Amino acid sequence: MEDSFEAYGERLASRLMVGTAAYPSPAVLADAVDASEAAVVTVGLRRTLASGGDNGFLAGLLARLTARGVRLLPNTAGCRTAAEAVSLARMTRELYGTHWVKLEVVGDEYTLQPDPWQLLEAAETLVGEGFAVFPYATDDLLLCQRLFDAGCQVLMPWGAPIGSGQGLLNPWALATLRARLPQAVLVLDAGLGSPAHAAQAMELGFDAVLLNSAIAHAGDPVGMARAFARVVAGARAGYLAGVMAPQPMAVASTPVCGQPLLVG
Amino acid sequence: MASIAIAGAGVAGRLAAWQLSRRGHRVTVFDPAPGPGAGLGGQGAAGFTAAGMLSPLAELEHAPAAIARLGLRSLEGWRQIAAALAQATGDAAAAFARFDDSLLLAHPADHGAAARVLARLALAPDIGTPEALATATLAALEPALAPGLKGWRLAGEGQVFPQRVLPALAEASHARWRWGEPVATVAPGCVVTSTGVRHGCDLAIDARGVGAGFASLRGVRGEVLWLHAPGVALGRPLRLMHARHRVYLVPRPGDVVVVGASEIESADRSPVSVRSAFELMGAAVSAMPALAEARVVHMETNLRPALPDNLPCIELADGLLRVGGLFRHGWLVAPALLEDALSGAGLN
Numbered sequence: 001m002e003d004s005f006e007a008y009g010e011r012l013a014s015r016l017m018v019g020t021a022a023y024p025s026p027a028v029l030a031d032a033v034d035a036s037e038a039a040v041v042t043v044g045l046r047r048t049l050a051s052g053g054d055n056g057f058l059a060g061l062l063a064r065l066t067a068r069g070v071r072l073l074p075n076t077a078g079c080r081t082a083a084e085a086v087s088l089a090r091m092t093r094e095l096y097g098t099h100w101v102k103l104e105v106v107g108d109e110y111t112l113q114p115d116p117w118q119l120l121e122a123a124e125t126l127v128g129e130g131f132a133v134f135p136y137a138t139d140d141l142l143l144c145q146r147l148f149d150a151g152c153q154v155l156m157p158w159g160a161p162i163g164s165g166q167g168l169l170n171p172w173a174l175a176t177l178r179a180r181l182p183q184a185v186l187v188l189d190a191g192l193g194s195p196a197h198a199a200q201a202m203e204l205g206f207d208a209v210l211l212n213s214a215i216a217h218a219g220d221p222v223g224m225a226r227a228f229a230r231v232v233a234g235a236r237a238g239y240l241a242g243v244m245a246p247q248p249m250a251v252a253s254t255p256v257c258g259q260p261l262l263v264g
Numbered sequence: 265m266a267s268i269a270i271a272g273a274g275v276a277g278r279l280a281a282w283q284l285s286r287r288g289h290r291v292t293v294f295d296p297a298p299g300p301g302a303g304l305g306g307q308g309a310a311g312f313t314a315a316g317m318l319s320p321l322a323e324l325e326h327a328p329a330a331i332a333r334l335g336l337r338s339l340e341g342w343r344q345i346a347a348a349l350a351q352a353t354g355d356a357a358a359a360f361a362r363f364d365d366s367l368l369l370a371h372p373a374d375h376g377a378a379a380r381v382l383a384r385l386a387l388a389p390d391i392g393t394p395e396a397l398a399t400a401t402l403a404a405l406e407p408a409l410a411p412g413l414k415g416w417r418l419a420g421e422g423q424v425f426p427q428r429v430l431p432a433l434a435e436a437s438h439a440r441w442r443w444g445e446p447v448a449t450v451a452p453g454c455v456v457t458s459t460g461v462r463h464g465c466d467l468a469i470d471a472r473g474v475g476a477g478f479a480s481l482r483g484v485r486g487e488v489l490w491l492h493a494p495g496v497a498l499g500r501p502l503r504l505m506h507a508r509h510r511v512y513l514v515p516r517p518g519d520v521v522v523v524g525a526s527e528i529e530s531a532d533r534s535p536v537s538v539r540s541a542f543e544l545m546g547a548a549v550s551a552m553p554a555l556a557e558a559r560v561v562h563m564e565t566n567l568r569p570a571l572p573d574n575l576p577c578i579e580l581a582d583g584l585l586r587v588g589g590l591f592r593h594g595w596l597v598a599p600a601l602l603e604d605a606l607s608g609a610g611l612n
Contacts, residue, residue: 024326025574050537051530056482058529060572163507165376217380219387 003236005207007040007154007185008100008132010071014039015202016232017073017187018225019212026057028221030064036225041070042102042210044077045092062096073134075102080115082122089126101126102134102156111161116143120150127151136189139173141180148184155184156210159201160191163213167197171204178205195224195231202235203243265289266611269455269465270439271447272472273297274309275426275594276587278433279345279602280469284611291439292463294455296446300434303427306533306564310473313488313566315514315522316424316595317501318342319366321392323596325381325510329388331575334597336391339363341599342424349429352436359517360429363422366501367406368394369551370414377507378414394418408496408552423501423514424595450477452583467609469585474531474569476588478577483531483567484591487540488524491548493558496521504551511547521555523548527568527592536563568592578605585609 004013017040023029033041043061048054065072074092079085082105089101105122107115114137126133127150135147139157147155157177160166168174169191178186188201189210198209209232218224266289270277273295285291297304303312320335346361370378385394394416397405402415409415434441442457449456450470455463470476474483498515514522526540541563549556571577571589576597579586587605590597606612 024328025570025572027573030572047528048530051485051528051532052534053530053532055484055529055531056480060480060482219384 003233003240005185007134012039012071012208014229014232015208015236016198016229017042017208017210018215019210020044020061021212022216023221026060029216030061032215032221032225033061033065033070034068035222035229036215037229039069039071040073040210041065042073042075042212044075045095046076046078046088049088049091049095071100072096072098073100073102074098075136076104079105080107080118081105082118082125085118085122086125089122089131090129093131099130100132100134102136104136112163113161114138114158116140119143120146123147123152124150134187139170139177141173141176144177144181144184148181153185154187155181156187156189158190159188159197162190164191165193165214166191167193168200168204171200174201174206175204195227198228199231199235199238202232203239205239208232266466268292268467268469268611269294269463270469270471271295271450271455272309272470272475273300273434273441273443274471274473275311275430275598276590276602277469277471278430278437279598280471280587280606281439282345282433282437283602283606285438287611289611291437292442292465293434293439294442294445294447294457294463297443299443300441301427301431303430306566309430310486310566310568311426311430311594313486313564314426314592314595315488315501315512315524316426316429317366317512317514318361318363318422318424318596319418319501319503320596321385321394321418321421322366322368322503323593324385324388324391327593328575329391331593331597332388332391334576334600335593337600337603338597339420339422341603342422345429345599346424349432349436353432355428359425360432361422361424362500363420364500366418366421366423366503367397367402368416368418368503368505369409370505371410371550372412372414374505374507375414378505381505382416392418392420406497406499406502408498408554410551410553413551421501425516426595427516447472450584450586452581467583467585467611469587471587473588473590474567476569476586478571478579478586478588480572481589482529482570484570485526485528485530485532485565486524486568486592487526487536487544487563487565488522489536489541489544489548489560490516490562490564491521491523491555491558492519492561493521493555494519496552496554496558498552502551504547506547509543509547511544511551513548513551520561521548521552521558525592531567533565533567536565568594576601578608580605580608
C-alpha cells in the first residue's frame with residue numbers, strides 16, 4: 001500500500017526528514033541522506049551566510065538532493081529573535097529559490113527551547129509573505145493551536161531538547177496535539193535518540209519525524225539512516241493497521257482444548 | 265637523482281622538500297609567502313594556524329580508523345624528525361615536538377557527550393584506550409584544571425610546535441626556496457608560476473592546500489585564539505568533550521595557550537567572529553578558570569583543505585604527484601602520508 005502525505009500541497013513519499021549537521025564528512029552525509037530515503041532535508045544556513053557563503057559543501061549536497069528529487073528545507077537555527085529569523089528566511093528564499101522554511105527561534109540557551117512569542121510573531125510575518133512555514137515548537141497545545149491558526153499547516157513539536165536523544169519526554173502532550181489538531185500535519189522534531197523513539201511518535205499518529213543527531217552521531221551514520229527509514233515506515237504501517245489496546249488480563253492466542261481449568 | 269618541483273610550502277610541501285633533499289634529489293619549492301617563517305596571520309599555510317596536536321586516538325571522535333593509524337605511524341615519524349631538526353639547529357628536540365600524552369576532559373554535566381566520544385574511541389581498540397584518571401591523579405598532572413572535571417589520559421600522544429617546525433624544515437633542507445612566487449598551474453613535469461614562468465622537472469608535486477588541483481576541494485573555516493597566561497601551568501594538550509563545542513587547549517612556549525577551533529563550512533578567511541571567540545573562550549575558562557585573566561594576544565582564521573570524504577588523498581600520475589585534503593589532520597598524518605606518497609612515486 002502506498003502511503004504518502006502532503007505538506008503545503010507537496011506530496012512527500014517518505015515520512016522521515018533529516019538534518020545535515022555534525023556528520024563526519026560531506027560524503028558520509030550524502031550517503032546517509034540517500035540511505036534514509038528522506039524526501040525533505042533541512043539545512044542550517046545562518047553561519048554559512050554570515051561567513052560569506054558556501055564553500056562547496058552546500059552546492060555538492062544540493063546537486064545530490066536535486067538528482068533524487070529531495071526537497072530542501074532551509075532552517076533558521078541559531079536565531080534568537082523574530083526579526084533575525086525573518087530576515088534569514090528572506091535570504092534563504094532568495095538564494096535557494098524555495099519558500100519553505102523551518103522556523104527556529106530559540107529562547108533559552110541551555111535547553112535551546114523555542115521562544116513561543118518570538119516564534120509566533122515570526123510565523124505570522126512569514127506566512128503573510130507567502131512562506132510555507134514549518135515552525136519548530138514545544139509540545140504546548142495553545143502555542144501549536146495559535147501557530148496553526150496563523151497559517152502554519154505543518155507543526156513541528158519537540159520530543160525532547162535538540163540533540164539530547166532523550167526520546168518523547170511527554171507522550172501525553174504529543175497525543176493531545178494529535179487529538180486536538182487533526183487537520184495539522186504534525187512532524188515530531190528534535191530529541192529522538194533511537195529508532196524506537198521514532199516508532200513511538202509514528203504510533204501516536206504523527207505524520208512524520210525529523211531528526212539529525214541520532215543519525216549523525218551514530219557509529220555508522222549510513223546504517224542508522226537505513227534503520228530509521230525502515231522503522232518509520234514500519235511504525236506508520238502499524239499505526240494504519242490499528243494497534244490493539246492493551247489490557248491487564250492475559251488472553252491465550254490459541255484456544256487450549258481438553259485441559260482442565262486450574263483454580264489456584 | 266630526480267629534479268623535483270614542489271608547489272606549496274605548507275606542512276606537506278616542506279616535509280616533502282626536507283625528505284627528498286635529504287635523499288639527494290634536486291628540489292625547488294615555490295610559495296607565495298615572503299620567507300620560511302612567515303605565517304601571514306592566517307592568509308598563508310594552514311599549518312601555521314593549526315595547534316599541532318598529535319592525537320590519533322582523540323581524532324577518532326570524527327575521523328575513521330584509517331586516519332588514526334596514519335597518525336599513529338606519524339607519531340614515530342615526528343620523533344625522528346624532531347631529533348633530526350635538533351641536530352641540524354642545535355636546539356633540543358623538545359623545542360620541536362613533545363610527547364607528554366594528551367588528556368580528554370568532561371564536565372560532569374556533559375557525561376552524555378563524553379560517553380558518545382568514548383564509545384567512538386572504543387571502536388578501534390588497536391589504536392589505544394583512554395585511561396580514566398582518578399581525581400587526584402588528574403589534579404597532580406594538571407593543577408590548573410577546574411575542580412570536578414573528569415579526565416582520561418591518552419598515553420603517547422603529543423604535539424608539534426608549528427612556529428618552530430615549519431621554518432626549521434625549510435632551513436634544514438637543501439632545497440631551493442622560491443619565496444614570493446605563487447604557482448598558477450601544476451602539470452606533469454612542470455610548475456608554472458603566476459608570472460608565467462615555466463619550471464620543468466622530473467616530478468611536480470602539488471601541495472598547495474586549499475589551492476591544490478583536486479576536484480571538489482573545499483576550504484573549511486577554522487578559528488583559533490592565543491592566550492598569554494603567565495603562571496597558569498598547562499603541561500600537555502587538552503580536549504574538552506562538550507555537548508556543543510569541540511575545544512582544545514594546547515600549551516606553547518612563552519606561557520601561551522592556543523585555544524581552538526571552530527569548524528565552519530565556509531571558505532571565508534575574515535577575522536574571528538564574536539560568537540566563535542566567546543564560545544572558545546567560555547569553554548577554555550570552564551576547563552581552566554585561571555585563564556579568565558589571560559590576555560588575548562592573537563586571533564587567527566584559516567582554511568582547512570578538505571575533500572568530500574574529509575580524508576587525505578594521494579594522486580599519482582606520470583610526472584605529477586598531488587597530496588592534499590589534509591583537513592584537520594595535517595600535522596597528525598603528514599609524515600606517514602608522505603612516506604606512502606613518495607614511495608608510491610618511487611622516491612624512497
